[in-house]
Amino acid sequence: MDARNNEILWSTNVSNIASPNTTSAQLLTTGNLVLQDNATGTILWQSFQHPTDTFLQSMKISANRISGKKVKLTSWRTPHDPSTGDFSVSLERLSIPEAFIWRGKSQPHWRSGPWNGQIFLGIPEMTANLMFALGAEGNLNEYYWDYSKKQWSMMLSAINTECGVYGKCGCGVFASCDPKTSPICTCLRGYVPRNVEEWNKQNWSSGCVRKTPVQCESEKVIKNNSSVESVAVEDGFVKLQNTKVPDYAEWLSSIDFDCRTACLGNCSCKAYAYDVGIGCMLWSGNLIDIQRFSMGGTDLYIRVPSSELEQVDGATKHTSLNVENNLQPVKVxxxxxxxxxxxxxxxxxxxxxxxxxxxxxxxxxxxxxxxxxxxxxxxxxxxxxxxxxxxxxxxxxxxxxxxxxxxxxxxxxxxxxxxxxxxxxxxxxxxxxxxxxxxxx
Structure with a gap:
């Protein structure tokens, strides 16, 4: 309240107070400001459920499936203007939760990758029990307390390369982004640029498309002397290591389920991954927002037709053994x-x-x-x-x-x-x- 003008500048806006004389406000050691009914001990309001741009250790970012209500962070307008800015952080994809930074109400700016109970898979450097703050420019920064300087110092930023921006490679459709390569965007194995001319100019907005259709249940006829044998040809998978898995993962509830078999059994399945804290993750739509890391991340298995696997990959180790698909009816x-x-x-x-x-x-x-x-x-x-x-x-x-x-x-x-x-x-x-x-x- 501005005492000079007798004007209310800010209020908790709580209406279910029995008597104003029985309430008190207290700032807890966790940083949570609570409004409490002294008679009953009931907490009527708390700042941790109405955060601004900062996330502290004991806070919770949450989303209610039924009511749709979300506890989320909102950025400042500018570093010096605390009014509501253009960016927010909320929890999405509740079957396999992920944190998103949004520009405005509906444009994704960054995502964390799935939560496995310990970390977000798309933040390999993530540590626990620190402070996060959403900057006015739309970046989520992690801070630690520097005892020597007696201040909060920035440790890392969620978006630390171009690849951190959501859908950098043309909404990331069937392409991966690696900040260590030039150009940074590459079509996945078995895919080619939708528009080669644009792609060569590093305009990746149109993404990539599959080069050869997958075989699924098709058959390959092999002539052996005068006999004709019909042999089912399975699609295979190529492994992409150290990745932030794509958006829109579909979760299989049984962690013991064979992810590969489940994906092969569904012709619309484009890729799969496994994490011990989550279980099987499948993707049946576009593979969006794939990022490559130097370390950490998850192994992503991309479905490709058998013809793609028949091509010799110079990076493949000759001492390896392929059990991903059967290319010909030979006995091993x-x-x-x-x-x-x-x-x-x-x-x-x-x-x-x-x-x-x-x-x-x-x-x-x-x-x-x-x-x-x-x-x-x-x-x-x-x-x-x-x-x-x-x-x-x-x-x-x-x-x-x-x-x-x-x-x-x-x-x-x-x-x-x-x-x-x-x-x-x-x-x-x-x-x-x-x-x-x-x-x-």
Whole structure:
């Protein structure tokens, strides 16, 4: 209130107060200004639910699915004018929440990438428990308290390169933006510029389009001598590492679901990604606002037709193994060469990988035996089984008596070993342990 003019400059605008004499305002140590009913202890109003341009540690940016009400940040008009500016920050895409900076009411200016419960995937440098402020120019800046200077110092900005602006590569349709390359915008593998002339002038507004349609359920006829064999051709995927995944992700509720299978099973699926905190993310529309990072981010798998995978990529490692798609009806066999089954002198079949010989294949190493432990321990050890639970005792007995297959052929005869091998292969694929390439004759 301006006491000289008896004019109210600002008010909490709370109308459900029983008596003005029973209320008090208090600034908490968190920075939250609260209006409280002293009689009941009820908080009638708090500044954390009506933020301006600053986000503190204990604040919450939220959105109500039912009412549509949002708690959001709003920028100042200028660095010196605290009236409402052109930019705001709100939480969107509530199935997989993301933070957006908006210019005006509806134009996206920047987005954070999906929230995985710990960080936003599109902010690799993000740290917790700091302060954020939305600048008048539309950038979200992160600050830390500098004890030596006794002031807040800026740590990083959300938009720190051209690629940080939403849809820099022509709304980012099927293109990725990498600030380390020149030009910064590149069509995804399997896509070409919609307008080559504009693209060469670094006008990326029209984006990219698919070069060859995906195969989905199409068939490829292969002539083998006089016979004709019909073989289903699957589309494949190329991996884009360290990315801010596209906008409009679709979430699969089961984190154990096979993301690749789900995407292949839907002809409209353009890409998929997996994050342990989120689960499967699929994209069936345009791939918008993809950004490449030097580190962090997520692996994004782009769907491409098999013909695209047949092209030799000079960046592909020759020691890699492709299990993403089947280009031709050839048999791929991992054969164990072992003297005990006399395979080491046999000529390998075409497209057969032979593992190096090992006489003790399938046999546990001596270092796992109790005798080895007793002989090599620096301190006396006594291993007793009478004090452990029945379940643990049964498990230890199983380890000592388990029949371990000596070859892949033996392992394939038992359902539990086939399941174990499939589980391991899926884990290797999901974790990106191997680079995948095409298997040629």
């Amino acid at each position: 066999l991992l054969r164990m060469s072992d003297k005990s089954i006399a395979l080491e002198h046999e000529e390998p079949e075409p497209n057969t990988f032979v593992l190096p010989p090992r006489r003790n294949r399938g046999m546990p190493s001596d270092r796992y035996s109790l005798e080895h432990i007793f002989r090599n321990s620096r301190y006396p050890i006594r291993v007793a089984r009478e004090g452990i639970e029945i379940v643990a005792k049964a498990f230890s007995t199983t380890l000592l008596t388990k029949d371990i297959p000596r070859t892949v052929l033996e392992a394939n005869e038992k359902a539990e070993w086939r399941k174990a091998m499939n589980t391991e292969m899926k884990a290797l694929e999901k974790n990106g342990t191997w680079e995948k390439c095409i298997l040629y004759r």
